[in-house]
Amino acid sequence: MGYPHPIHPKETPVLSTHFGEVEARTYAGWVKRGGYEALKKAIAMAPDEIINEVKASGLRGRGGAGFPTGMKWSFMPKDDGKPHYLCCNADESEPGTFKDREILRWTPHALIEGCAIAQLAIRAETCYIYIRGEFTEPYHILQRAVDEAYANGVLGVNALGSGRRVDIIVHRGAGAYICGEETALMNSIEGRRGNPRIKPPFPAVAGLFGLPTTINNVETLAAVPAIITRGAAWYASLKLSSPKSTGTKLISVCGHVQRPGVYEITLGFPMKELIYDLCGGMRPGRTLKAVIPGGSSVPIMTPAEVEDCATDYEGIVAKGSMLGSGGMIVMDDSTDLVYQIMRLARFYAHESCAQCTNCREGTAWTTRVLERMLAGEGKASDLDLLLDLSENMTGKTICVLSDSCAAPVVSGIHKFRADFDAYINTARPLTTVGV
């Protein structure tokens, strides 16, 4: 069990090519593998050329939202005379998601190179990589790689002899899921509570320290060097279903599969093959019950929806859910879904920053109703109450944390109604809660 697994013939290794190779963590090892050639190429390009190349590749944000990366970069002002910032979101905390961690701990230089190229494109001399506090091992590996990049002249006042200053600073979080929200992350770097900010203004106008800022996920930035080296046309050709979903995606699969781990697929790859061929399918004697395909914030899918689902942005939306971060939670028929939905609601209640009423109250209230149901005291009206609460938690707040809490609840009630009814009708006693 676990990673690194041997690369499966159906995978498309681009980002994961060197996962598991300890030497790739070092500067020398990375250069030996063709590292920093993309940065050299980017230095010779004009910023807009880099942006156009990324636009043409079709690369979209790999953190969850799927926004076109090149377009995001193009929102940054030009010749405004102000300092610009790049933020790299390494606050990976979405339940089910553990793919950035592999980049951070196996190929940190891919991320550094991607950051440096993005900095050249958006004219940002400084990049902050915000890494969650719990990622102790990845933090030390990344910091060592950054130190090595400075020592070898890749970073600093004259990066690779370009005459351009490229600084990367690793900033540790301290335990707060919400800091993965882009504006909360900026507040956290500034030494504030991690409360999300009201948008607009958007980060490209007023982000970190009130200055133009671009924020990208680890996987998004790590994908950039290959695009620069091998060309946008190559990257754009990697697609199996929707023309709007190009390139490869790391999918972290966990839960009840025989071989959980991080798998790299060409976007559009059949979800069923991912679960059954790459991950080895269910444990003996078990059948698939439900899949949460993109981290815990997206709607739950049924086995029927998984059956012919293309794993890309459009394919999963067509089945009523979202690709999100690519954190896939697979649950077999041994799963008490009501309990797990309560557990997710409790997660969001714990992680709410408490700024917005609908989120602060809604996540806690949802959790309490589900706990009551699990304790055998559920009422038929509770399902309507949960749906009503969820509606008031969707699209009503500064950020989408409360929407994320509502997603598994609403999809769970609609798609797995019988599980809830069983608790309500038979007053099934609580058997598993509490440690």
Added chain:
Amino acid sequence: VSGHETTAHEPVFTGAVLAKLEALYPKYPDKRSLLLPALWLVQEARGWVSAGSITELAELLDLTAAYVRGVVTFYTMYHTHPVGRHFIQVCTTSPCGICGAEDVARALVRETGCGDLGTTSPDGRFTVIEVECLGACGFPTPILIDDDFIENVSVDGVAAILARYP
């Protein structure tokens, strides 16, 4: 909110610790941004963040103690009270939960003698807490003991792991 020390507060930011903080200054455009890294330095030096450390840090960074307290309490990893010699965080969020993480949490509470989650064992050796998603869902159950991230912990493996932390 934040606990008090049993003796008068000895400044944290002197000598080597102060030097570490000063080395961070060029990395940020203002002093406030040093707050999270500085709080890590406090915790590294003292094991927890006391009311005295908060006051000291507020003065150093031109902030108020109330402001610093507001930040300290927002983040779950800063300890506002002393904890055991070894601090254990066990993930029980759904992906690990469906793979038996709650049993691992129970075993940790039992084997450490902590009695309950969030409490410290009578010998002061361990504190065990339940945490939300540690971001290693493919390796259930992940736990953090101090700075050591340990994957694939099973109920049967708990005792041997704890033995490594005297």
